[in-house]
Amino acid sequence: MEIQFLGATRVVTGSKYLLKADKNVLVDCGLFQGLKELRLRNWMKFPIAPSSIDAVILTHAHLDHTGYLPLLVKNGFRGKIYATPLTIELGRILLLDSGHLQEEEASRANKLGYSKHKPALPLYTRDDAQKVFSQFQAISFHQDFSIGDFHFCFNRVGHIFGAANLLVKHHETSILFSGDLGRPSDPCVLPPEAIAAADYLVLESTYGDRLHENVKPEEMLGAIINKVVGRGGSLIIPAFAVGRSQLLLYYIYSLKKNGQIPNIPVFLDSPMAQDITDIMLKHADEHLLDEKTCSEIAKSVHYVSAVEESKLIDGYNFPRIIISASGMATGGRVLHHIKALASDRRNMILFVGYQATGTRGKALLSGKREIKIFGEKVLVNAEIGVLENVSAHADYQEMLAWLGKIKTPPRKIFITHGEPHAALALQGKIQNSFGWPCVVPDYLQAELLS
Numbered sequence: 001m002e003i004q005f006l007g008a009t010r011v012v013t014g015s016k017y018l019l020k021a022d023k024n025v026l027v028d029c030g031l032f033q034g035l036k037e038l039r040l041r042n043w044m045k046f047p048i049a050p051s052s053i054d055a056v057i058l059t060h061a062h063l064d065h066t067g068y069l070p071l072l073v074k075n076g077f078r079g080k081i082y083a084t085p086l087t088i089e090l091g092r093i094l095l096l097d098s099g100h101l102q103e104e105e106a107s108r109a110n111k112l113g114y115s116k117h118k119p120a121l122p123l124y125t126r127d128d129a130q131k132v133f134s135q136f137q138a139i140s141f142h143q144d145f146s147i148g149d150f151h152f153c154f155n156r157v158g159h160i161f162g163a164a165n166l167l168v169k170h171h172e173t174s175i176l177f178s179g180d181l182g183r184p185s186d187p188c189v190l191p192p193e194a195i196a197a198a199d200y201l202v203l204e205s206t207y208g209d210r211l212h213e214n215v216k217p218e219e220m221l222g223a224i225i226n227k228v229v230g231r232g233g234s235l236i237i238p239a240f241a242v243g244r245s246q247l248l249l250y251y252i253y254s255l256k257k258n259g260q261i262p263n264i265p266v267f268l269d270s271p272m273a274q275d276i277t278d279i280m281l282k283h284a285d286e287h288l289l290d291e292k293t294c295s296e297i298a299k300s301v302h303y304v305s306a307v308e309e310s311k312l313i314d315g316y317n318f319p320r321i322i323i324s325a326s327g328m329a330t331g332g333r334v335l336h337h338i339k340a341l342a343s344d345r346r347n348m349i350l351f352v353g354y355q356a357t358g359t360r361g362k363a364l365l366s367g368k369r370e371i372k373i374f375g376e377k378v379l380v381n382a383e384i385g386v387l388e389n390v391s392a393h394a395d396y397q398e399m400l401a402w403l404g405k406i407k408t409p410p411r412k413i414f415i416t417h418g419e420p421h422a423a424l425a426l427q428g429k430i431q432n433s434f435g436w437p438c439v440v441p442d443y444l445q446a447e448l449l450s
Helices: 034-044 067-073 084-112 125-129 215-231 246-257 271-282 292-299 307-313 332-340 362-367 396-403 420-434
Strands: 004-007 017-020 023-028 055-057 080-083 136-138 145-147 150-156 162-172 171-177 200-204 235-238 266-268 320-324 348-351 370-374 374-377 383-386 412-418 446-448
Touching: 004 412, 023 162, 067 084, 067 125, 080 084, 084 125, 084 136, 084 271, 150 320, 162 348, 215 235, 215 246, 215 348, 246 266, 246 271, 246 292, 246 320, 266 271, 271 292, 307 332, 320 332, 332 370, 348 362, 362 370, 362 383, 396 420, 412 420
Parallel strands: 023 055, 055 080, 080 136, 171 200, 200 412, 235 320, 235 348, 266 320, 348 383
Antiparallel strands: 004 017, 004 446, 017 023, 145 150, 150 162, 162 171, 370 374
16 A cells, blocks of 8 residues: 655644555545645645545544545545544534634635735635535444455544544555544543554654643643732633643633632633533543533533623623633634733733644744734733643653554654654654654655555
């Protein structure tokens, strides 16, 4: 069989890997995000005819792994899309929201005239996203399934609810796609399962060059909240709707319960995150929190659905915590909150996960004090904070520990889904620790696996 890398090469987004043999199978189908030159790839003609792809298999629901599906279907893909049941549930919500945001951004650009395109068009619409759903096919963890001469199996990988790695066998050759590797110590998500062996491995490297801080994240978050509240400010947290928002709510609930922070209001301003929290409550076997804790967390939060209610939050004159998508401040309601509250020095914008190059989150963390939101310049006086050790990605030490459980060394590891410095750093660490051959592939590179 042959593998071709159609995305996530020397970047963190756009995961797409094409396996070619008697069938063409696409593993993941993500959007490129971040730098404009990457986002433009979403608008380009797909490297192969979508109609020639027999099936798509998804490792998990995040848009950098699923967000291109509406375009693939729109342009002729008619096969099945295989994923775990929870990935499908979450994927429906994320794709509909993505289509809605694409339409909303195009409409706003046309209204305010800040796009060079006349008219500005969405990459795809909510209706385009809806058309994907009939092609979903649910496959449980550890359930073998076949497409032509390919044989597949999902295993738990932590990271977010429903996330999997994917073991592929074709005749006598095997390849494992890590997906996004989660952390063994996550208090909410089940930990990654060990893998026995694979001839080849496609390994993510988002945090391939760094270690998470060896402190309890809830203690760090508590100190941040107390500092901001102590000066009369509010905390704006851009957070991914899947996984990260639920983890933050758990930490804030625990801090309040133990009297470590004041009982200030917490607003979850993300209808999508609310829907995902509801799904989490329904699937008790997919996370580590008991029913009583989940119920108490739900009662401790103000859920914001209506747009008018969302706007009111910014006008309150008391300290509060606002959790809203998107996690890299690339779109969504959090932009309205940043636009309204960034000028106040008492406030803090707190980032709680990886920020890709070219995103507003990365710009703010790099010290930029003026950003554009909806075509307008926004002056940022608020403190910019980061809480990295709540990331859902394993750091390099956790990745090496996971790799160390492999009983038979792989013939080669392809390091993807990381910016160059992270991918190259992980390559060196794996070679030094295990002596295994590693390469960092280029965009559209193909390689025969035998």
